[in-house]
Amino acid sequence: MTAIAEPLNTRIRPSAVQMARWAISDSLVMTRRNLLVWLRVPAYIVFTVVQPVIFVLLFRYVFGGAIHTASAGGYVNYLMPGIIAQTAAFATFATAIALAQEATKGVIDRFRAMPMARSAVLAGRLIADSIRMLIVILVIIGVGYAVGFRFQNGVAGAIGMVLLAEAFGIAVCSVSAFVGLAIKDEESVQAFGLIWIFPLTFVSSAFVQVSTMPSWLQVFANNQPVTLVINAMRSMALGGPAFPLNPALWESVVWLAGALIVFVPLAVRSYRRVG
Amino acid sequence: MTLTNADFAIEVAALHKSFGKVHALRGIDFAVPRGSVLGMLGPNGAGKTTAVRVLTTLLRPDSGRVIIEGYDVVRDAAAVRRRIGLAGQSTAIQLELTGRENLEIMGRLNHMPRSSVRGRAAELLERFDIADAADRPAKTYSGGMQRRLDLAASLVAEPSVLFLDEPTTGLDPYGRLGMWDIIRELVGRGTTLLLTTQYLDEADELASTIVVVDHGRVIASGTPNQLKDQVGGDLLEFTVPDRSRIDDAVTAVAGLSDSAPTVEAATRRLKVAVGSRGSTALVEAVRRLDAAGVVTEDLALHRPSLDDVFLAVTGHATEAAPETGSKARKNPAAGVPS
Secondary structure, rough: HHHHHHOOOOOOOOHHHHHHHHHHHHHHHHHHHHHHHHHHHHHHHHHHHHHHHHHHHHHHHHHHOOOOOOOOOOOHHHHHHHHHHHHHHHHHHHHHHHHHHHOOHHHHHHHHHHOOOOOOOHHHHHHHHHHHHHHHHHHHHHHHHHHHOOOOOOHHHHHHHHHHHHHHHHHHHHHHHHHHHHOOOHHHHHHHHHOHHHHHHHOOOOOOHHOOHHHHHHHHHHOHHHHHHHHHHHHHOOOOOOOOHHHHHHHHHHHHHHHHHHHHHHHHHHHHHOO | OOOOOHHEEEEEEEEEEEEEEEEEEEEEEEEEEEEOOEEEEOOOOHHHHHHHHHHHHOOOOEEOOOOOOEEOOOOOOOOHHOOOEEEEOOOOOOOOEHHHHHHHHHHHHHHOOOHHHHHHHHHHHHHHOOOHOOOOEHHOOOOOHHHHHHHEEEEHOOEEEEEEEOOOOOOOOHHHHHHHHHHHHHHOOOEEEEEOOOHHHHHHHHOOEEEEEEEOOEEEEOOOOHHHHHOOEEEEEOOOOOEEEHHHHHHHHHOOOOOOOOEEOOOEEEEEEOOHHHHHHHHHHHHHHHHOOOOOOEEEEOOHHHHHHHHHHHHHOOOOOOOOOHHOOOOOOOOOOO
16 A cells, blocks of 8 residues: 655635625535525425414414403413524424434535535525524514504514514524534424424413412523513613513523524534534 | 555445444445445344445544545535435435426535436436436336436536445335446446345345445455355255165265255255355256256255355344345354354
8 A cells, every 4th residue: 555645735814804705605515505495395385384373363363352451452472582583493493303304314524615605504404594583573463464463662672573473483493403513303392393492482471471370480481592582672672671681681681692692603513523 | 465555446444333322333344446336245233334324424434444536425525415316215316396307406406517417317317217207206107117216316526435224125126137237337337336125135136245244344345256155155955756776866965065965854845055156066966867867846056145154154143134045044054053
């Protein structure tokens, strides 16, 4: 066997500017690809849009009569910020499934063996999923308006609520991306991808006032991030404590930043270890 | 050896990789001259896929060195990635997207100019016989078409070194032959190819050099003919129903091989080792036996299988036998050297 000499070629590194341009254009190509896949599969659209619509109708007309809240404009106004946050959280289920499929089918292997930017698979996934989430949130607000929901706090408050819902969705997305890449097996992701979200969204202020829960449960419900996010969204949508001063908003921002700081690196690490 | 480093597209030296206590690669060495085909042959779990993953920058080796087109896979991974293509064991295409969209996305992610991406995708669709279905979602394609699209996806950026991990596993015989044709054409265009396979006939058909891998080591290497000769080559077998004609039969086929035919008197079965001249010898044997007026039954050519290679090289059969073609030969057959 011939001994291997030093490599003949020395390193050629593209400039930092070139690398940054590639990172952006590759992420956009991946974003477009992911949105195209979503639009091609009617089942995905039905699942992501119809399911939250059913929740709106169910809580507005079936459970709503039995739930008493002190919100201006009645229960539907109380409900909508909760449903929107839940929708954002549930939408990330697709993030975990898609990444798990790509990991097991060798798609991520192929991408990693290509000169594309390392960040583009995850970035493209997060961007596409947040666009998808925004579309679904706007549809749900439209349905909400049809069944009596009204923003009470002006356009700025409405936009602020949507932005916070998006930020919340992106934070949950980073957790889902990690779950999908760490578990990898699609069926396990189907089974476990949503389970952790259920207690967080239902044991919160999303559908009922926390004060109606047993006191031991209130301790959890009052202090977990989904309640904080929904309370902040509600105050932006409906008024309440002047919203830049609302402590729930700042506590939410700290929680969301914390989730991103922990789970984005974990997702990146699992991405590197795929296979 | 007059080859210099510049003549090799792939050089691998003392490659080790473990996953915890599992030693997937335990010192692999080989080199692939530019424009040639290396067949990496071995059973499931031999370390083939791990080797491909290290060579394509997906896994860091624990020790040892891999140089692809002059670039180190660890230190210059980015440069290596610009020169390689990878088609893994499963089809890594997006089934919801059309064939054309799949290829165009690959082109964009390989940083090809937008203007050349369209033409390149169209050319590959044409060449791989997918043009008619180019604008249908890939999930409507047959298995063979999906595999061809997957291979096309790895070729968009015109890699000079291509890695194919078990390119025909799971294909029907027709799809398998189609894939062989495509691979031959690629090699004709000067691409250096490393393909892994569990099938000796596939390596024989496509590879100029074969390395046999078992338990993370290269246990044999050489040209397909060298390997088959090591096994004993092709074996011509037939039965002579009329016991009194056996001697005539032996005389008739004696000249076909350097070694004398063996006779199992009880079964009236004759065996002739004919090296790598299998089909020529078969025709010649029929002609001579016919000329001598000897009637035969069950005349057949036994081609060495992966199991035979393993028996010859390691003294044991493959532990994870390939799904097809080996069952009948699992029991150490008479006449196979051991």
